[in-house]
Amino acid sequence: MLSYDLVVVGGGPAGMAAALKAKECGVESIVILERAETLGGILQQCIHTGFGLHYFKEELSGPEYAHRFIRLVEENGIDVKTDTMVLGISGDNIVTAVSHDEGITEITAKAIVLAMGCRERPRGALIIAGTRAAGVMTAGTAQKYVNLNGYMPGKKVVILGSGDIGLIMARRMTLEGAQVKMVCELMPYSSGLSRNIVQCLEDFDIPLKLSCTVVKTHGKERLEGVTIAKVDRNRKPIPGTEEFVECDTLLLSVGLIPENELSRAMGIELDSVTGGPVVDESRMTTHTGVFACGNVLHVHDLVDYVTLESQTAGEGAANYILGKRGEPAYAQTKGIDGIRYVVPQRINTHCDRNVKLYFRVGQTYKNAKVYVECNDEVLVSRTRPKLTPGEMEDILLKKEEIGELSAGAELIVRLEVQP
Amino acid sequence: MTRDIICTACPMGCPVTVELGENNAVLSVRGNQCKRGEKYAVAECTNPMRSLTSTVKVKGGVNPLVPVRSAKPVPKHLMLECMKIINAAEVAAPAAIGTVVVENILGTGVDIITTGSCPAKE
Ligand SMILES: Cc1cc2nc3c(=O)[nH]c(=O)nc-3n(C[C@H](O)[C@H](O)[C@H](O)COP(=O)(O)OP(=O)(O)OC[C@H]3O[C@@H](n4cnc5c(N)ncnc54)[C@H](O)[C@@H]3O)c2cc1C
Numbered sequence: 001m002l003s004y005d006l007v008v009v010g011g012g013p014a015g016m017a018a019a020l021k022a023k024e025c026g027v028e029s030i031v032i033l034e035r036a037e038t039l040g041g042i043l044q045q046c047i048h049t050g051f052g053l054h055y056f057k058e059e060l061s062g063p064e065y066a067h068r069f070i071r072l073v074e075e076n077g078i079d080v081k082t083d084t085m086v087l088g089i090s091g092d093n094i095v096t097a098v099s100h101d102e103g104i105t106e107i108t109a110k111a112i113v114l115a116m117g118c119r120e121r122p123r124g125a126l127i128i129a130g131t132r133a134a135g136v137m138t139a140g141t142a143q144k145y146v147n148l149n150g151y152m153p154g155k156k157v158v159i160l161g162s163g164d165i166g167l168i169m170a171r172r173m174t175l176e177g178a179q180v181k182m183v184c185e186l187m188p189y190s191s192g193l194s195r196n197i198v199q200c201l202e203d204f205d206i207p208l209k210l211s212c213t214v215v216k217t218h219g220k221e222r223l224e225g226v227t228i229a230k231v232d233r234n235r236k237p238i239p240g241t242e243e244f245v246e247c248d249t250l251l252l253s254v255g256l257i258p259e260n261e262l263s264r265a266m267g268i269e270l271d272s273v274t275g276g277p278v279v280d281e282s283r284m285t286t287h288t289g290v291f292a293c294g295n296v297l298h299v300h301d302l303v304d305y306v307t308l309e310s311q312t313a314g315e316g317a318a319n320y321i322l323g324k325r326g327e328p329a330y331a332q333t334k335g336i337d338g339i340r341y342v343v344p345q346r347i348n349t350h351c352d353r354n355v356k357l358y359f360r361v362g363q364t365y366k367n368a369k370v371y372v373e374c375n376d377e378v379l380v381s382r383t384r385p386k387l388t389p390g391e392m393e394d395i396l397l398k399k400e401e402i403g404e405l406s407a408g409a410e411l412i413v414r415l416e417v418q419p
Numbered sequence: 420m421t422r423d424i425i426c427t428a429c430p431m432g433c434p435v436t437v438e439l440g441e442n443n444a445v446l447s448v449r450g451n452q453c454k455r456g457e458k459y460a461v462a463e464c465t466n467p468m469r470s471l472t473s474t475v476k477v478k479g480g481v482n483p484l485v486p487v488r489s490a491k492p493v494p495k496h497l498m499l500e501c502m503k504i505i506n507a508a509e510v511a512a513p514a515a516i517g518t519v520v521v522e523n524i525l526g527t528g529v530d531i532i533t534t535g536s537c538p539a540k541e
């Protein structure tokens with residue numbers, strides 16, 4: 001049986017950053033297992049620019065961002081097995097993987113980093129009436145067809161969902177000669193960046209229909225059109241507002257789900273809001289020696305934050321492998337009053353370092369104050385001019401404040417809207 | 420004439436109103452919360468520029484396509500014209516990341532360069 005100190009599952013930006021950091025911290029034997037043919041993860045198909053502004057202070061395309069890390073992985077002599085899919089991980093950290101060349105292999109690991117990313121919510125998760133005609137697919141699948149394989153999925157397109165991926169694909173399909181008829185959004189606002197609304201829709205006069213959804217698809221073999229309708233405040237279609245739109249392609253951009261089949265099968269505790277594992281400040285899950293980072297932990301909008309988080313996980317894994325980790329005494333974090341979730345969900349009160357709490361809000365707020373409290377005592381507070389559901393926020397807890405906490409304490413993160 | 424735009428220079432996304440005179444001369448900028456916003460609004464109304472990204476066909480490569488981008492932003496109104504040239508272009512594998520695929524596209528002074536690796540088929 002093969003044996004490594006650290007096995008990293010997934011070779012996207014998360015897996016690569018975690019492996020590189022662990023190496024820098026002194027772990028010698030590391031392998032990255034990636035089911036695709038190359039490293040880079042979802043970045044390889046995100047050919048638009050908008051990556052790296054925080055981390056590299058320059059604006060890169062997805063493949064360029066990936067390339068910088070792939071080079072570092074090579075230069076650092078980290079083992080990589082591509083075309084290798086992890087099937088399961090046993091309770092005592094034996095990783096079972098399958099590949100074309102080697103068949104089924106088992107690898108023992110001292111520590112494991114989970115970096116499997118996320119996948120798009122498929123049509124089945126939505127309830128749209130109609131036939132199962134060809135031409136209905138997720139925006140990410142279309143992105144792969146257009147950007148990697150060179151196939152155009154259709155000529156007349158309707159996009160459901162105005163998150164960044166939907167917006168980016170509206171522009172991409174237009175540039176390649178398709179007619180994008182509209183982007184429909186269930187909510188009364190778009191969760192996409194305003195920059196993408198301007199540069200992907202307004203630049204090409206593509207209408208954005210807010211409070212609107214697709215209620216039916218038409219066509220037998222191939223999609224021939226969709227029926228759209230306005231929705232009320234409870235997101236229910238309003239009778240009488242239906243409208244037929246002719247199209248041969250419907251792209252769905254309706255959310256991402258962390259890919260946690262492996263974690264679930266191992267019995268790792270998952271957070272019902274993030275869909276990812278419950279972790280501590282070093283990104284260790286509830287399974288000792290198993291860490292998680294990137295989109296498998298919670299959906300990130302910016303890859304820069306994926307990189308930073310994964311470095312934390314890589315360092316955590318290194319400390320665990322090198323025996324630098326004492327017995328933890330955990331305090332819990334919890335978001336209330338408009339804060340949907342907080343990562344990490346627990347903090348080792350002995351950790352002796354500053355810890356950033358990452359969170360997301362449920363709706364848009366202007367001039368809101370964020371508080372972190374414990375037993376009604378305010379530890380930190382920060383005013384934010386604007387908070388939106390589409391953007392991840394953070395707030396820093398100083399190590400002195402963490403050191404004062406007792407095990408079992410509950411740290412509350414909450415919002416107060418200024419008048 | 421006035422134009423209402425959303426400033427995209429930072430995530431605040433302020434609504435900005437620009438008053439324009441003859442020949443698109445900027446008379447006033449309102450609604451922006453900082454200097455950067457003013458600069459953005461003036462550029463957006465007088466000479467909007469955009470980064471352009473796409474793909475180019477590969478000859479003799481492992482992958483059929485390689486991603487490309489404009490090395491610098493190009494004028495917004497030229498994007499679709501640029502796409503025609505990019506769609507006709509081809510690159511021979513192997514090509515390193517950053518290889519120039521189209522030089523000085525449409526006389527803009529901007530090159531189209533590859534942003535991904537492009538290994539040759541064995
Ligand atoms: C379509 C799209 C557009 C985006 N646009 C932007 C943008 O403009 N700017 C920006 O900053 N960010 C953007 N992002 C976000 C950013 O790309 C992601 O946050 C980032 O790529 C997540 O990295 P990751 O490593 O966690 O996941 P991924 O990149 O998804 O990598 C996960 C890897 O794990 C592998 N894997 C999964 N399961 C297994 C298994 N069982 N065995 C082996 N390997 C496995 C997968 O093949 C994949 O390579 C976008 C994301 C998407 C999906």
Ligand code: SF4
Pocket residue numbers: 426427428429430431432433450451452453454455456457459
């Ligand atoms: S005006 Fe200033 S604060 Fe407002 S969006 Fe533009 S850059 Fe940001």
